[in-house]
Amino acid sequence: MSADIDLIYLDYAATTPPAQQVLQRMREVQANAWFNPSSNHLGGMTSAAVVRAAAEQLASLLNVGAESLIWTSGATEANNLAILGAAKQREHRGKHLVTMRTEHKAVVDVFRALEKLGFDVTWLEPDKHGHLSVERFSAALRDDTQLASIMHVNNETGAIQEIATLGSACRQRGIVFHVDGAQACGKMPLDLARLPIDLYSLTAHKFYGPKGVGALFVAEGTPLTPLMFGGGQQRRLRPGTLAVDLIAGLGEAAALAAASIERDLPHLSALKEQLFTGIKEIEGLHINGPEQGGYPGILNVGLDDVEGESLLLALEPLCVATGSACNSRNQEPSYVLRALGRSDFEAQSAIRFSFGRMTKPEDIDAAIALYRQGVEKLRGLAPAAAN
Ligand SMILES: Cc1ncc(COP(=O)(O)O)c(C=O)c1O
Known part of the structure; x- marks a missing residue:
């Protein structure tokens, strides 16, 4: 190795480790489609087509529309955009948020930052096996709760949370539900069209893709406040020139995952x-x-x-x-x-x-x-x- x-x-x-097909696809794109996908010429269009194809590959793995995906630098950034973006967007309605003690640092530290900004966070405890009870979760939801964030698969223990049931509890109350799926996407079957999830974070390097690229699934009708300002890329939610080769690698990893x-x-x-x-x-x-x-x-x-x-x-x-x-x-x-x-x-x-x-x-x-x-x-x- x-x-x-x-x-x-x-x-x-x-x-x-990145899959051979992923490396091969990235090399092709680096050699032939290295253009800026926002450029209005044939080169730019070639790169834009690569990005679209990768979005279709990921969308097909998740069973969602390609337009619901925002490219990020990984799950840390996707979590930040989801949690800060939703909390700030809905701040005027209420400041209560719900999460779990056993989340990854890329979620825990975002909620800690929100606490410093005056948000009120409920930190739920798991049972001794790492599972969150649906009753405990539902009991924590309040009239002023705006967002709940619960991870799919725990990175240290492998505990899987009941995201479908937790998401339904949120839907009934109009609460935005975010899931950190970094350890699940590409590794377990996932049908986001059938799950009551508004925001789902993922990262390519956990499923045989390259490091430095990930995505946030944003369900239709889930407005977010952007964290960064710059170009108009990605519906103004996440500006910056797209990393075409990394995105192509992520797409290839998604296609491989669907087959494997x-x-x-x-x-x-x-x-x-x-x-x-x-x-x-x-x-x-x-x-x-x-x-x-x-x-x-x-x-x-x-x-x-x-x-x-x-x-x-x-x-x-x-x-x-x-x-x-x-x-x-x-x-x-x-x-x-x-x-x-x-x-x-x-x-x-x-x-x-x-x-x-x-x-x-x-x-x-x-x-x-x-x-x-x-x-x-x-x-x-x-x-x-x-x-
Ligand atoms: C559950 C979970 N969330 C988020 C992350 C962060 O992902 P990334 O390395 O893509 O920022 C990881 C990776 O360590 C993870 O396991």
């Missing part, structure tokens, strides 16, 4: 089962997140007595995570696992394995062996064991 070291990459929730999801899911379930079977006998091992029914590409486990950061080093050349990639240089225990009721130490012992389309059973066998050895080694070093 890497030129010099044979990495065993089980960190697909952080990012996925049905095959990917049983492949991932088999890998998860293989991994869990190989490590479940280790004394004191527990699953962080749903024991059943979570996204099959993520398995997060912890131990009673082994520290995750030390374990991570002992696992090399295995690439796994102790938390979400954006927090992994932060020694704080994961706030997501703390919200599931784990102690600081338990949360700090967590290792997130995440795998994908290119993962082979041999990779999982190697991960099992490395994890078992790593735990044994660290337990052998522990003061209690030395006595």
Whole structure:
């Protein structure tokens, strides 16, 4: 995988390797359609056609109209545009917003910024498996609630939220419903035409596309206040010259996903089962997140007595995570696992394995062996064991 070291990459929730077809398509576009898609000449029209084709590919994956998609630099920007844009647009009607404690930082920090601007945010707690109860969610909605934002698949635990039911509760009350779909889009079947969702964020690099490009689905009749001002591109919602090659890569990744999801899911379930079977006998091992029914590409486990950061080093050349990639240089225990009721130490012992389309059973066998050895080694070093 890497030129010099044979990495065993089980960190697909952080990012996925770009598919060969995606790289090929981007190279073609870089060579032949590098024009500004807003230019009024033949070159510009060539690039504009590439962007339109990519929008059709993504729209078909989501089952929505291509005109409902806004290109962004990724899910962080899509979340910012959705949450800030909807909150500001509806501010005159009320300032109450609802979200969950276990959201990604790209949502949590946006709500924190809104709190500083005087918005009133309800932070909902999940149960010990990471799920949000529909009753708890509905009870939090008030007459002055303007926006609720709940993620689809949790990036640390793989917990899947009941977005259809939560969205219906919002629709009945005229509340805008946003979903951070960064860990679900392109990985699970998704039919946005049938879901009561107003805003859905996604990012290409989580489903075998390039980094630095994503999109926000904006359902018809969901006005947003733009965050940036500049050119008139993208209905004045997100100005700036479009990154035609990245967008083409995203489109290709979407087309590949549409053709692969049905095959990917049983492949991932088999890998998860293989991994869990190989490590479940280790004394004191527990699953962080749903024991059943979570996204099959993520398995997060912890131990009673082994520290995750030390374990991570002992696992090399295995690439796994102790938390979400954006927090992994932060020694704080994961706030997501703390919200599931784990102690600081338990949360700090967590290792997130995440795998994908290119993962082979041999990779999982190697991960099992490395994890078992790593735990044994660290337990052998522990003061209690030395006595
Ligand atoms: C759930 C979730 N939301 C948002 C993001 C941010 O996505 P991006 O890297 O495209 O900004 C990520 C990626 O780490 C994620 O897992």
